Amino acid sequence: xxxxREIEQALFELAPREGAMDWDNVGHLLGDPDQAVTKVCVAxxxxxxxxxxxxxxxxxLIVSHHPVMNCKWLPVQTVRSDTAQGHLLLRLLRSGxxxxxxxxxxxxxxxxxxxxxxxxxGLEDPGPLGDPEGLCxxxxxxSPMPLQDFARKVCRDLHANGVRYAGCGKPVRRVAVGGGxxxxxxxxxxxxxxxxxxxxxxxYHQFLDAEGMGVNLIDAGHFPTExxxxxxxxxxxxxxxxxxxxxxxxxxxxxxxxxxxxE
Numbered sequence: 001x002x003x004x005r006e007i008e009q010a011l012f013e014l015a016p017r018e019g020a021m022d023w024d025n026v027g028h029l030l031g032d033p034d035q036a037v038t039k040v041c042v043a044x045x046x047x048x049x050x051x052x053x054x055x056x057x058x059x060x061l062i063v064s065h066h067p068v069m070n071c072k073w074l075p076v077q078t079v080r081s082d083t084a085q086g087h088l089l090l091r092l093l094r095s096g097x098x099x100x101x102x103x104x105x106x107x108x109x110x111x112x113x114x115x116x117x118x119x120x121x122g123l124e125d126p127g128p129l130g131d132p133e134g135l136c137x138x139x140x141x142x143s144p145m146p147l148q149d150f151a152r153k154v155c156r157d158l159h160a161n162g163v164r165y166a167g168c169g170k171p172v173r174r175v176a177v178g179g180g181x182x183x184x185x186x187x188x189x190x191x192x193x194x195x196x197x198x199x200x201x202x203x204y205h206q207f208l209d210a211e212g213m214g215v216n217l218i219d220a221g222h223f224p225t226e227x228x229x230x231x232x233x234x235x236x237x238x239x240x241x242x243x244x245x246x247x248x249x250x251x252x253x254x255x256x257x258x259x260x261x262x263e
Contacts, residue, residue: 002241004061004098005033007040010240011063011233015102015109021133024104025067030089031098037061042233043249044226046099048088053251055095062092063233065113065226067101106229108134113179116228120157121177121198129176131188136178138192144171147196147216154198158224162258165218166207170195172216179226190215200225223254 002010008028020026040061041054046068054062068089069076080086092099106112114137118126123139145153150172151165174196176189181201189197196216210217230248237246 001036001038001243003033004028004031004035004037004100007037007061007063007237007241008033008100010237011100011102012105014236015106015112017105019105019108019134021104025070026101026103026105028098028100029067029069030092031061031096033098035060035096035098037098037244039245039247040237041247041249042230042237043252044223044230045252046088046092046101047252048091049251050249051088051091051095051097053249054097055091057247059097061098061100063100063102063237065101065103065106065229067103068092068099070103102233104133104135107179111232113226113229114177116232117177117179117198117225120228121154121175122157123175123177129178129185129188129192129194131185136176136182136185136188138174138176138189138194140174141172144173147172150196150216151218154218154220158220158228159254160220160224161254161256162260163218163220164202164207165216166210167216168195168211168214170214170216172196177225179229180222186213186215186217198225221254221256223256227254 037060039059041059042063043050045066046064118137126137126139129136129138147167155163174194176194176197178199182199183202198218200222202219234246234248
């Protein structure tokens, strides 16, 4: 059976470490690199529910997109059972479960997060948007679509609980996508001639500015815009290591709910 180290090396062939941003924390972050692996759980995040699922299913490894430890937003200064992060890390370590995390390197990789996102929306001829980091993708619809109809399509295609959107009066045809928090790239979408940009974590003021910028904005949520890559990771690992049992987490799903008056 392959070891954690060998699986990490294979994942870096898909999404090279060099593609990660300098603040990021990617690769094998938790556990024994020489541990033999028979079963792998793939999830967008390593949550308590995902940890419990992996342990219950007898997994030696979790492969996730978001790092279980990332010093940009949650510095690791202690590992204590009376903190949320410490409790999770100790639970995994005591159960012999390793963690490999492919984050911004998987965002930019061919076939990674944003290619999976573009494919989920059925965009034709997707390619790089031209942003400096190479994160976002741009493609076209087979025929123009009213914004409200496209917003419904995005919600349906990504299995989102809801989407937020604001329009500039244009029908949707040329679409840029950026999985997760990619609001910094709105200007690049406009410069590339896109009428619509689909991403997550947009602010009130960005929606307010959409009409003046001449672009439709759709916020489909952080989880729904990135989760499509998990199926690709399952397929990739299954192809590379046929002897492994690899599955996508059934416990991890969108946690944000929407309440609409009149429902």
